[in-house]
Amino acid sequence: MSVLELEEIDVTYERRDRVSLKAVVGASLSVERGQIVGLVGESGCGKSSLARAAVGLVAPTAGHVRFEGRDVAALTRRARPKALTRLQLVFQNPYSSLNPRRKIGDQIADGLPGDASGRSGRTRRVGELLERVGLSAGAAQRFPSQFSGGQRQRIAIARALAADPSLIVLDEPLASLDASAQAQVANLLVQLSRELSLGLLLISHDLAIVRHTADVVSVMYLGRIVETGPTREVWSAPLHPYTEALIAAVPRPDGSGTMPDALPGEVPDPARPPTGCRFHPRCPHRFSRCPEEEPVLEAAFTERTVACWLPRDPVPTPPSRRTAHTSSTTATNDSSASTSQEEGVMPTHKGGTA
Amino acid sequence: MSAALLEVEGLRVRLPARDGPVTVVDGVDYAVQPAEVFGVAGESGSGKTMSVLALLGLLPPGGAADGHALFAGRDLLRLRRSELRAVCGKEIGIVFQDPMTSLHPMLSIGQQLGEPLRIHLGLSRSAARRQAAELLEAVRIPDPESALRAFPHQFSGGMRQRVAIAIALAGNPSLLIADEPTTALDVTVQAGIIRLLDRLRRERGLSVILITHDLGVMSSIADRIAVFYAGRVVELAERESLVTEPRHPYTRALLDSLPHPEAPADTPLVPIHGMPPAAGAVPTGCAFHPRCAFAVASCTTEVPPLVREGDRLLACPVDPLRA
Numbered sequence: 001m002s003v004l005e006l007e008e009i010d011v012t013y014e015r016r017d018r019v020s021l022k023a024v025v026g027a028s029l030s031v032e033r034g035q036i037v038g039l040v041g042e043s044g045c046g047k048s049s050l051a052r053a054a055v056g057l058v059a060p061t062a063g064h065v066r067f068e069g070r071d072v073a074a075l076t077r078r079a080r081p082k083a084l085t086r087l088q089l090v091f092q093n094p095y096s097s098l099n100p101r102r103k104i105g106d107q108i109a110d111g112l113p114g115d116a117s118g119r120s121g122r123t124r125r126v127g128e129l130l131e132r133v134g135l136s137a138g139a140a141q142r143f144p145s146q147f148s149g150g151q152r153q154r155i156a157i158a159r160a161l162a163a164d165p166s167l168i169v170l171d172e173p174l175a176s177l178d179a180s181a182q183a184q185v186a187n188l189l190v191q192l193s194r195e196l197s198l199g200l201l202l203i204s205h206d207l208a209i210v211r212h213t214a215d216v217v218s219v220m221y222l223g224r225i226v227e228t229g230p231t232r233e234v235w236s237a238p239l240h241p242y243t244e245a246l247i248a249a250v251p252r253p254d255g256s257g258t259m260p261d262a263l264p265g266e267v268p269d270p271a272r273p274p275t276g277c278r279f280h281p282r283c284p285h286r287f288s289r290c291p292e293e294e295p296v297l298e299a300a301f302t303e304r305t306v307a308c309w310l311p312r313d314p315v316p317t318p319p320s321r322r323t324a325h326t327s328s329t330t331a332t333n334d335s336s337a338s339t340s341q342e343e344g345v346m347p348t349h350k351g352g353t354a
Numbered sequence: 355m356s357a358a359l360l361e362v363e364g365l366r367v368r369l370p371a372r373d374g375p376v377t378v379v380d381g382v383d384y385a386v387q388p389a390e391v392f393g394v395a396g397e398s399g400s401g402k403t404m405s406v407l408a409l410l411g412l413l414p415p416g417g418a419a420d421g422h423a424l425f426a427g428r429d430l431l432r433l434r435r436s437e438l439r440a441v442c443g444k445e446i447g448i449v450f451q452d453p454m455t456s457l458h459p460m461l462s463i464g465q466q467l468g469e470p471l472r473i474h475l476g477l478s479r480s481a482a483r484r485q486a487a488e489l490l491e492a493v494r495i496p497d498p499e500s501a502l503r504a505f506p507h508q509f510s511g512g513m514r515q516r517v518a519i520a521i522a523l524a525g526n527p528s529l530l531i532a533d534e535p536t537t538a539l540d541v542t543v544q545a546g547i548i549r550l551l552d553r554l555r556r557e558r559g560l561s562v563i564l565i566t567h568d569l570g571v572m573s574s575i576a577d578r579i580a581v582f583y584a585g586r587v588v589e590l591a592e593r594e595s596l597v598t599e600p601r602h603p604y605t606r607a608l609l610d611s612l613p614h615p616e617a618p619a620d621t622p623l624v625p626i627h628g629m630p631p632a633a634g635a636v637p638t639g640c641a642f643h644p645r646c647a648f649a650v651a652s653c654t655t656e657v658p659p660l661v662r663e664g665d666r667l668l669a670c671p672v673d674p675l676r677a
Contacts, residue, residue, distance in 0.1 A: 042540040043511075148629050149398075178397040178567060178630075183611035183623035205540060208570075208613040212623055249541040250615050251548070251570035255597030259574050262546035266510050339553060344512065344546025345494045 001069060002030035003167045003199045004054060004087070009063035011049045021271040023049040025223040026063070028297075033166060034197035036190065038214030038231060040207050040246065044267050046223040051171050051203045055089045056080075068166065085113070088160035092172035094152030098144040104155050105130075105140025111162030129158040133188060150181025154188065161192070167199040174209055186213050208250050211235050219243045222270055222278040225297065229304035237316035239306040241283045244319050262344030277309065282346075285310055358385035359529060359561050360409075361424040365431075367401070367408045367585075369633070370416035376634035379405045380585040381421075383660070386529065389559040391551070393576030393593070395569060395608075397630050401585035402565050406531055410446065411438045425529070444474040447522030451534035453514035457506040463490070463517055464502035470524035489520040493550060512543035519550065523558075530554070533565045548575050569612060573597050581605045584631050584641035591666035601668050601675045604642045640670070648674035 011024035023046040031037045041047050052058045054065055059074035066072065067087045088111075091097040099107060105126045112122055127137030133154040144152055153173055160168050170189070174182045190213055193200050204210050210217055211231055218228040219242065227240040238244040248261040265282040268274055274281050280290035287309070295307040301316055340346070367379035379401040386392045396402040408419035409430050423430040426445065430438065442448070450456040458466055464486055471482040483502065490498035493516040506514055515535060522530055532551065536544035552575050554560050566572055572579055573593060580590040581602065589602035600606040610624040628645040631637060637644055643653040650672055660669040 042542060150629065179569070179608060180397065180611045180626035181629065183625035186623055187625060207541070208615055211615075212613045212621070245542060247615070249545040251541075251545070251568070251574045252615050253570040253573045253597060253609065253612050254614070254616065255573050255594040257574065257593060259549055259552065260541070260545035262549060263542035266512070266543075339549075340494045340496075342546075343494055343549040343553070344543060345496060 003033050003068055004031040004201065005064075005066040006030070006050070006054060007064045007066070009050060009053055009060045009065065011046065011053050011058055012061040013049075015271065019271045022223055022273075023270060024053065024060075027220070027223075027225050028063075029201075029218050029225065029228065031167060031199040031201050033199050034193055035216065036193050036200045036202055036214045038210035038217040039201060039203045039220060040205065040210055040217060041220035042246075042267055043205065044222075044270065045220045046270070047203050047220050048171055050220070051089070051169050051201065054201060055087055055169050056084070057089070085163045086166045088163055088165040088168045090153075090156050090160050090168060090170045090173050092175055094149060094156045094176070095144075097156050098152060098159075100144050103141055103143060104147075108140070108155070108159045108162050111159050113164065125162070129161050130155075132161065132192070133158045134184070148181065150177050150184055153177060153181075153185050157185075157188070157192070161196075165198065167201070169201045169203070171203045172205065173202070174204065174206065182209065189213055207235075207246050219246065222267060222273055224278060224307065226279065226308070227304075227306045228297070229301075229306075233301075233304065233316060237318050239300055239304065239312065239316065240279075240308050241285050241310070242279050245282075245284075248319075262342060264341050264344055265346040277307075359388050359390075359425070360386040360563075361422070362405075362409070363422040363424075365405060365408060365419065365421035365423065367404045367413065367417060367419045369404070369414060371634055373634070375416075375418070377636075378585050378633045379408065379419075380636075382582075382585075382587055384580055384587065384590060386561050386563060387577075388528070388561055389555055390578065391555055391562045391564055391576045393572040393579035394563060394565045394582060395567065395572055395579055396582030397567055397608075399630055399633065400582040401633075402582045403533055405582070406533065406563060406565060410442050410448065410531070411435065412442075440474075443470055443522075443527075444525030445527050446529045446531060447525065447527040448531045449515070449518050449522045449533065449535050452538050453511060453518045454506070454538075456518055457514060457521075459506055461505075462502065463504055463506070467502070467517070467521055467524060470521060474525040485524075486520075489523055490517070492523065492554075493517070493520045495520070510543075511539050512546060515539065515547055516550065519547075519554075523554070523560075527560070529561045529563065531563045531565070534567070535564070536571055537566065537568070544571065551575060569597065569609060581608070584636045585633070586641065586669065587660055587667070588642065588669045589666065590660070595665055599675075599677065601663065601666065601673060602642075602670050603646045603648050603674065606675055607645070648672055 006029050009024055009027045013021045015021050027050050039047050053060045056072045056075045108126045108129055109122050126140050130137050130139050174185055186209055192198055202214055214231045217231045217234050218225050221242050227243045245263040251260045276291040276293055277295050280286045289309045295309050297305045297307045300306045363383050365379055365382040368375040368377050382405050394402045407413055409423045419431055467486040468482040471477045471485050487498040490501050495501045495516055536547050551562055576593050578592055579596045580587045583604050589605045600609055607626040611626055626645055639654040639656055640658050643649040658669045658671050660667050
């Protein structure tokens with residue numbers, strides 16, 4: 001049984017102008033113990049809304065969230081049921097998620113189960129948790145301002161671990177960190193997941209880091225999950241054109257001067273999603289069916305699903321479309337329209353001028 | 355090498371702190387060539403941003419810079435405030451990380467783009483309007499005429515950054531300083547901005563100082579890269595040799611900590627042990643020595659000078675990565 005199951009989740013917000021905005025539409029995913037599931041997409045794709053629904057911070061307007069087999073009800077003024085404390089959340093910004101005026105030991109101790117044995121037992125447990133995330137037990141006496149961003153994120157993770165969770169949802173835990181701290185925290189997450197057989201739902205916009213940490217990845221676009229599969233296979237042979245575009249846009253630190261590919265156009269207003277496949281206005285492979293009918297997620301190959309009308313090859317194949325553009329000082333006489341496309345602008349699109 | 359557009363020598367920057375001033379940039383030399391994208395890489399707190407803000411007189415209150423910064427025959431660090439104002443925004447344009455905060459939310463794009471055109475180029479209102487539309491066209495903003503009437507909130511992050519670049523280009527500068535211009539953007543949008551900067555360099559012969567912590571971005575567009583650590587340049591080389599054959603242990607460690615899209619998926623990320631020093635608490639000798647796997651006794655006492663080593667500048671006398 002999966003530790004966390006999201007089934008056909010809708011999250012709808014009502015905007016001030018009374019237009020309802022579907023941030024998440026029919027999203028399903030599951031996380032097993034000891035497994036890291038990555039959820040990736042551009043900003044505004046609904047990945048954070050889905051994360052918040054998963055822990056009960058927003059109430060889904062449709063669908064079910066099940067944690068260890070029981071329904072997760074949205075958070076109210078009452079205390080959470082005890083069983084739900086094993087479902088934890090870590091936020092993006094460790095500068096705002098820790099209280100600057102309290103010692104970190106006390107903040108971590110807040111998360112310990114109430115029945116933990118006495119004061120000395122709690123102090124010992126806090127020390128253990130700090131060591132588990134790579135800090136010293138003595139750090140408990142210090143304040144958040146005495147730590148770097150990477151260390152603060154470790155502290156936030158230690159606080160989540162205090163409740164002895166079986167699953168942690170992490171919303172962009174690496175986004176505000178420098179490269180070296182990012183690698184440290186990413187490795188820590190993998191280690192914790194394996195050693196504590198902890199399920200992790202890792203929300204990130206950074207596909208490259210997700211590839212090094214997640215076992216399974218789901219790709220979200222404008223509220224819908226468009227592709228799911230084992231990270232390794234999704235990366236090497238993406239099935240959805242959006243996944244392919246996301247991968248092609250990642251800059252390669254290889255020194256070759258190869259420019260990443262921009263995805264033309266912008267994420268449309270989620271209150272007025274395009275007809276048919278939501279990605280069709282930006283899709284290089286669209287055809288007549290795409291604006292007409294919305295594709296549903298269907299099984300493709302082993303353990304993979306994709307929502308796309310394109311006919312699939314009999315075996316997953318790496319994309320061939322990707323072309324190498326090198327930065328050279330030789331001027332090319334591209335027309336304005338084609339450079340617009342290359343630079344990620346739809347020439348015909350009325351840019352933002354509402 | 356042709357005459358450099360900008361030559362920085364012995365730049366030192368000190369900022370006020372609670373316990374007296376701290377040195378955040380400690381003797382930095384580099385030169386930027388015409389039509390070159392010069393990359394300044396390093397982690398937060400390495401002094402990469404301050405080293406550039408100092409040139410424009412944009413240090414926080416109480417900050418002081420000394421050294422030399424020769425730009426088109428003048429020393430930027432010796433100019434009077436009024437003289438510097440005529441250079442900044444005209445001959446040198448600047449783009450910041452967050453286009454949400456660098457654009458004025460209450461002024462239309464036309465007003466914000468028109469102001470530098472009228473002040474720096476002395477254009478009339480109508481001429482400025484025409485020129486503004488051309489600039490928006492140059493950064494590929496669709497439908498420039500209606501964009502001039504729009505306000506920043508009506509644009510996406512990527513489009514706002516394009517507007518910010520258009521404003522920086524208003525005075526027809528020869529040097530553009532871009533401080534983390536893509537950090538706040540999605541990768542799909544980031545790729546477009548990288549391509550835009552590359553085209554501006556090709557079409558206008560614009561030099562760009564690109565400050566970023568992202569060596570992936572750097573590796574796509576920079577011609578040469580300077581790696582900053584604790585207020586000093588530790589290695590400076592052509593893009594390809596720096597990224598494929600790093601010689602400073604810090605450069606190497608920084609590259610190893612990055613996820614490489616082409617590497618096998620189970621390649622572990624190799625984090626750098628420890629963390630960068632805080633300004634004011636920089637270790638003696640080579641600032642990187644407490645984190646360096648190759649440190650020897652002399653590293654703890656002597657500050658290694660930046661010296662020419664073949665095709666690069668390197669501040670590591672131990673040079674353990676020499677091929």
